[in-house]
Amino acid sequence: MTDRLTDTQLAVQLARKAGEIALALRAEGRLQGRALGDAGDKTANAFLIPAIREHRPDDAILSEESEDSDARLGQSRVWIIDPVDGTRQFVKGSPDHAVMVAEVRGGQVVRSWIHQPQHARSYVAERSAGAPTVAAQETTSDAPQFSAVLK
Numbered sequence: 001m002t003d004r005l006t007d008t009q010l011a012v013q014l015a016r017k018a019g020e021i022a023l024a025l026r027a028e029g030r031l032q033g034r035a036l037g038d039a040g041d042k043t044a045n046a047f048l049i050p051a052i053r054e055h056r057p058d059d060a061i062l063s064e065e066s067e068d069s070d071a072r073l074g075q076s077r078v079w080i081i082d083p084v085d086g087t088r089q090f091v092k093g094s095p096d097h098a099v100m101v102a103e104v105r106g107g108q109v110v111r112s113w114i115h116q117p118q119h120a121r122s123y124v125a126e127r128s129a130g131a132p133t134v135a136a137q138e139t140t141s142d143a144p145q146f147s148a149v150l151k
Helices: 007-028 033-055 070-074 087-092
Strands: 060-063 077-085 098-105 108-116 121-126
Touching: 007 033, 007 077, 007 098, 007 108, 007 121, 033 060, 033 077, 033 087, 033 098, 077 087
Parallel strands: 060 077
Antiparallel strands: 077 098, 098 108, 108 121
16 A cells, blocks of 8 residues: 655645646647647646545645536635646746645645746745745655745
8 A cells, every 4th residue: 555645745746747747738839828828727727636636535626727616615625726827927938837736724725835847846835834945856744844944
């Protein structure tokens, strides 16, 4: 039996993969402008939703790119995702776009993750714990140790 990934491990792993998917789509060069932005969002979203459901089947999901339903309102835990935040930057080829994921429990954001694929940088923010940077290869701890924590 494999070990269950921590929420941070899962979120960072999935955000990285979603970023890779969007970048690969852009690199194909077949789409441009709004069509590229829409396809990047939809393709990354199509990866993230089933991946989260596979690993956290009891959790609800709210995505900027999917139709919302009242089903999530009764859930104690909700994942909120924006598959490509900074769509204009993504379309223009700027590295300043990100995959964003947040965890909400009891109506409060308790943790969030941002991955900037072209910068190979992930950020983790946890309620009352600051926002340390997770190095590109670091995903082993749910509460990584950092020499400096941004508050």
